[in-house]
Amino acid sequence: MxxxxxxxxxxxxxxxxxxxxxALEECALVSWLGMHPHDTSVPGPDQLAAVPEEFVTRFRRVRDYSRLLDHFVVAHLPQASAIVSQADFDRLFASLDPATVRTFTQAATAARDHFRTEEADFWLELHTxxxxxxxxxxxxxxxxxxxxxxxxxxxxxxxxxxxxxxxxxxxxxxxxxxxxxxxxxxxxxxxxxxxxxxxxxxxxxxxxxxxxxxxxxxxxxxxxxxxxxxxxxxxxxxxxxxxxxxxxxxxxxxxx
Structure with a gap:
């Protein structure tokens, strides 16, 4: 002992x-759907496969600097590919209209709620x-x-x-x-x-x-x-x- x-x-x-x-894949998926229409008739695995690799790559970079779901919105900015410091990230996030951030966060949360309640097995498998x-x-x-x-x-x-x-x-x-x-x-x-x-x-x-x-x-x-x-x-x-x-x-x- x-x-x-x-x-x-x-x-x-x-x-x-x-x-x-x-849960990197899950966070990337709901972040993508935070700014793109979520067709709930399309199954979750197909939704995940449709997320562009370019976005996933940017998201991986953004994830390192993020503290809140709100911060994931930065992955939608092409400039996010050039982030090399926390100051770079903070500057990009601060440049966004707060209304845009709120809309993103609400949509990403709604997508997460859908997968968690309507496609629970798929959603849970995205978490290890x-x-x-x-x-x-x-x-x-x-x-x-x-x-x-x-x-x-x-x-x-x-x-x-x-x-x-x-x-x-x-x-x-x-x-x-x-x-x-x-x-x-x-x-x-x-x-x-x-x-x-x-x-x-x-x-x-x-x-x-x-x-x-x-x-x-x-x-x-x-x-x-x-x-x-x-x-x-x-x-x-x-x-x-x-x-x-x-x-x-x-x-x-x-x-x-």
């Missing part, structure tokens, strides 16, 4: 896409659990929360598909306010924030949560860039590799 230490967390707070689950993350959630059963830009219903459905539905106590869905979510858990659960370990593959999220006093770990198996790796090293932000997940164990219960 792995020995527990003073650094062992009482609560685990995790991002979803890029940490627990790999990263190796070791199922065992991690089971170790922290009841002491884990998910804090994600994805909607809570989708997260719950995917976890249930993989037999993990009861492992997560709460899902903070459709949120970019991850530091606030961690502080909320600390206050309501009565757990000191330094006893919460937060894991996210997005550097901005990891840095913001670190400022709360939580132990923030930057996941190395999700979406990131060389620029982010250099910035994380400068900030001395602790990376977490997938093969290190097995060493994370919950803190021992307090003595009576």
């Amino acid at each position: 792995t020995a527990r230490t003073a650094a062992d967390p009482s609560v685990l707070a995790l991002d979803f896409d890029g940490v627990i689950c790999d 659990i990263y190796p070791g993350m199922d065992a991690l959630l089971r170790r922290f059963n009841g002491s884990a929360v998910v804090v994600t830009a994805k909607d809570a219903d989708s997260v719950r459905a995917i976890l249930a598909r993989h037999g993990l539905g009861d492992t997560v106590a709460e899902v903070f869905g459709e949120t970019g306010a991850k530091a606030e979510a961690v502080q909320d858990v600390s206050a309501r659960w009565g757990v000191p924030v330094e006893r919460i370990t937060f894991i996210d593959d997005n550097l901005t999220n990891a840095v913001r949560v670190a400022a709360t006093g939580a132990r923030s770990r930057w996941a190395q198996w999700g979406y990131q860039t060389p620029e982010h790796r250099a910035e994380a090293e400068r900030l001395a932000l602790t990376p977490l590799h997938l093969d290190e997940v097995a060493a994370l164990v919950p803190a021992a219960p307090a003595a009576a």
